[in-house]
Amino acid sequence: MRTFRPKRRRPQIHAGTPVWLFDLDNTLHHASHAIFPAINSAMTQYIIDALQVERDEANRLRTGYTQRYGAALLGLTRHHDLDAHDFLKYVHTFPDLRAMLRSERGLKRLVDALPGRKIVLTNAPEAYALDVLKELGIERLFERVIAIEHMRDRRYWRAKPDHAMLRRAMRDAHVRLADAVLVEDTRSHLKNYRRLGIRTVWITGHLPQHARPNGSPARLPGTGRPHYVDRCIRSLKSLRLGTRPGRPIEPLTEHPAWR
Structure with missing residues (x-):
């Protein structure tokens, strides 16, 4: 006899009070390019x-x-x-960082349009992160950068997806975990932090793809519809949709390769 299990509803991301935790590389810019x-x-x-x-x-x-x-x-x-x-x-030192950067058109406008606070959370060093944000013209949109130097404790260096590090970093930033929305390209980070009650957005548009013999994009390795991802997007443009006060962001969308 089969046991009936009700479908678990995916939480929606509501406008007005989110605290956006943006990864840096392959999230705010196309790091895989160079x-x-x-x-x-x-x-x-x-x-x-x-x-x-x-x-x-x-x-x-x-x-x-x-x-x-x-x-x-x-x-x-x-x-x-x-x-x-x-x-x-x-x-993380490059002779011409500007020439190596690739990002979405209208990036500053897209990030600025999001309601709520915005923080960068990256395993990269602070100097590099600040240089990238400056070159992208978006450094003033973020209230702080939490870089790998800020993640260490008295004994060890730590990094995403360490739970204790994130709890401490959110306390220091006065962010409730229930208010945090992590926008990230690395699935393992999303999976670990979803367990803490953080809402998760997986951005796939900058991930490397391998072409099929006919030239069409191939399915990303290891992709599917992860239960720990509240939202899957290719572009930051999708975060802007439906973020007017009192209105939830549009429901979960799929990567084209899943169809």
Whole structure:
């Protein structure tokens, strides 16, 4: 005999009181275009030089620590004698940041139109985050940047998706978890933080895609309709829809690749 289970209603994001927590890379700009390849290359080279290992081993450490801890820096500082600040500066310094940036047209207008407070929450260092926001012309739209330097505690460096770090950061910013809306490209971060009662928006428009043989975009690896995602969007334009006072944002939408 089959047991009837009522469908769980997805919470709606209401206008008027949200606190938007924006990730930076591949959320507010298209980091996969040039910046992520440059950061990954610089991380690998730094590990080669600092730990005196071969390139394959450096790549293994970089990707393994990123998957395990949310940021390669956390694994490198916990398991190796490495200068965290020097590492962050080395891998996030670019000779011409402006030329490497790509973002949505009308980005400033799109972010500014959202009701409520706006905060950047990024595993990148503060100096890099501020430079990116300045080059994008949106630095004045955010009340603060919570970068990886602000996430550490007395013992360890921490990063998204650490629960204790987020609770502490939200207390410091006077944000109730129930009011927070995380806009993020990384599914594991959304999944972990949805458990805290935060509303989640998965933005997919900047994620790398692989073309099918006929040239059409392929399905993003690992995509589906995650139960921990309240909203899935390709563009920040979708956040603006239905945000007039007293009106909920439009219901959950699907990525075109799911259809």
